[in-house]
């Protein structure tokens with residue numbers, strides 16, 4: 001006999017009437033456990049031989065076999081060694097067979113007592129399912145029976161193998177053969193007639209219990225898989241939805257809505273994070289029924305301990321440092337004990353468990369996904385992984401949206417550039433040609449008609465001079481704007497008196513023109529401002545020029561200035577966030593032709609002229625306000641226009657920093 005043969009094959013050769021069938025691993029496990037329980041429940045002291053294929057399967061049953069060894073001294077356990085399984089004799093005999101032995105493919109359990117016998121002899125069968133990942137689906141082919149003749153044959157064959165592997169066990173095995181009448185064929189035959197005194201009720205009960213337990217395990221596995229599958233499907237749905245949108249608002253709304261469906265008992269929040277903004281309103285939320293909404297609440301992130309902890313973790317840059325905050329029960333969380341205010345707030349908002357996962361965009365924190373559970377809740381690894389995956393998707397989608405908006409801006413700039421170019425050509429053509437031809441006509445008349453009366457000659461010269469000056473101004477504006485745009489301008493900031501520079505600008509107004517009435521209403525005392533003098537003169541001159549140009553001579557231009565107070569700063573959106581600076585606001589108001597409210601921003605664009613250059617009745621390049629805005633920006637201020645529309649007059653305001661901070 002070849003000791004490394006399949007036991008199943010050998011047995012079927014000896015007993016050809018046996019008909020092997022297919023069993024799942026879960027059924028064999030239930031069967032084997034029920035048979036082993038018979039040993040533990042009885043007083044029979046049977047012979048027990050168990051082959052576990054591999055050491056790892058045996059490991060799961062060690063304690064069971066230690067118990068069995070307390071009931072009988074004839075226990076033999078076989079397995080192919082993997083780590084430290086070896087030949088031993090106590091508390092029972094272990095036999096480590098060669099890994100290439102066919103026994104490594106088989107599952108055996110043979111029990112022979114005086115009152116009953118049972119045997120399972122099966123061989124691993126190629127499974128149609130990937131059994132490596134689904135252990136319970138492994139299949140075996142073989143037999144199981146209470147027939148003593150089959151059990152005795154199997155025991156005899158297996159004991160021979162054991163002696164071959166461990167000859168020193170021969171006396172003990174002999175003893176077993178004698179005790180259980182395995183020595184002579186006649187005795188084997190005799191046992192055929194033996195009545196099996198088996199407690200069937202006990203066996204069946206046990207078997208059903210084990211089958212039920214394995215079914216329960218299976219159901220649990222199914223439900224885990226089903227919930228995983230559901231989460232994955234939703235995560236994909238979110239990914240698809242947000243990838244199809246370039247609108248950050250839409251992306252974030254979809255994210256919380258879908259997330260709310262997965263975590264249906266939770267409140268899901270999403271808020272943006274900018275390192276320079278200390279407070280963030282909660283703009284995106286989906287809330288489980290019964291939970292109060294936090295939408296619109298303002299997170300003071302600078303003093304939000306959980307947020308700050310996560311931020312600190314991310315900044316510590318430890319490779320394995322997780323930035324997530326996972327709290328299963330806020331009442332038990334030690335970290336929260338030192339923040340009673342936050343804890344009280346969380347209780348008020350019915351937050352018992354929470355999960356915070358940051359959203360990154362090109363390595364920078366751009367927001368946070370926050371889940372609140374009203375009950376104590378153990379967040380599973382899957383939960384965290386899912387929220388992390390969604391946070392990654394959101395980061396990518398935001399990046400995409402940003403890239404798209406950059407592209408749009410670029411596109412707009414290109415269109416602007418194109419318009420600017422054609423405007424430039426048209427304006428240069430018109431604005432240069434018109435004064436040039438006037439100058440030419442005047443000079444030609446003077447040359448060809450020397451008899452011209454002196455008053456007319458004077459008028460011709462005056463006109464030529466004015467147009468030459470118009471040309472000079474136009475060219476000067478081009479040069480100024482191009483220097484401003486290329487960043488070549490050098491600014492010399494120094495304390496300056498607005499009044500002095502205003503007087504200078506007023507004295508430069510073209511006196512020959514019929515100007516409207518100009519009123520200066522400055523407070524008695526104005527602190528010096530910290531600006532570049534030339535830049536300020538340029539701005540004042542251009543604004544005053546415009547005010548006079550677009551106002552009838554019967555109208556009025558009023559110049560005012562005052563230090564801004566806090567309410568005014570808050571009430572003027574154009575000012576943005578300048579709360580901590582002292583600023584002077586200058587206003588040049590006129591009663592002239594006014595500006596359509598929809599054009600109040602457009603007029604600051606280069607070459608903007610409301611009526612188009614061809615219809616102009618007054619000169620100008622359309623560069624004046626563009627120059628003013630760039631200068632004021634460089635001086636650290638803001639400039640904006642105000643008007644109720646046509647013939648309603650206009651107000652141009654600008655701010656500049658005060659030189660000495662006000663105490």
Ligand code: ADP
Nearest residue numbers: 546547550603609610620621622623624625650
């Ligand atoms: P321009 O050389 O054409 O005056 P600006 O850049 O100074 O160029 O002004 C752009 C446009 O803004 C003007 O063409 C005019 O339509 C409008 N604008 C500027 N100032 C006033 C004002 N005080 N009243 C009405 N419209 C004005």
